[in-house]
Structures are given as C-alpha cells and as structure tokens.
Amino acid sequence: MLLESLVGAIIQNMNPPKNPLQKHLDLIQCEEKKILLTTKEVEEIVGRKPRKMKGENYAIIGGWKFIAKGRSGNQTLWQVEQLKF
Numbered sequence: 141m142l143l144e145s146l147v148g149a150i151i152q153n154m155n156p157p158k159n160p161l162q163k164h165l166d167l168i169q170c171e172e173k174k175i176l177l178t179t180k181e182v183e184e185i186v187g188r189k190p191r192k193m194k195g196e197n198y199a200i201i202g203g204w205k206f207i208a209k210g211r212s213g214n215q216t217l218w219q220v221e222q223l224k225f
Contacts, residue, residue, distance in 0.1 A: 167204055170220045178215035
C-alpha cells in the first residue's frame with residue numbers, strides 16, 4: 141500500500157492537473173495579440189489537431205474558430221477567433 145501511494149504521488153507530480161480554463165485564457169491572449177499558432181501548438185492547447193471543414197479554410201473546436209493562414213515548414217499556421225453567438 142505504501143509503495144502504491146508513493147507511485148501515485150510521483151505520477152501526479154509528473155503530470156499535474158491542468159486548469160480547465162487555462163486553454164481559454166491562452167486562446168484569448170493569442171486572439172488579442174493576433175498570434176498565429178502552428179498545428180502542433182493548437183493541439184497542445186486544445187488537445188486535438190484542427191482539421192479544416194470540407195471546402196473551407198477553417199476548423200471549429202470547442203467554441204473557437206481556427207483559420208488557416210499559411211504554412212511554416214510542414215505545419216499549418218492558424219489564426220484564432222472566439223465564436224460569437
């Protein structure tokens with residue numbers, strides 16, 4: 141039991157729980173400062189890769205619109221916009 145608790149504590153410290161609002165704060169900052177994100181950066185923030193909707197140049201994930209703006213090497217660059225309802 142002690143070993144199990146110790147391993148659990150070590151794993152939790154290695155992977156601290158993420159603030160669920162942090163991804164929104166990060167995306168708001170990118171939108172305000174007009175920062176273009178690579179596909180990999182979007183995946184790190186929202187947890188999945190953006191995939192363009194059929195016949196469009198954008199993807200929608202969790203209330204956010206990611207607009208393809210160009211390329212950087214083999215990565216697409218995405219502009220971030222919060223969807224307004």
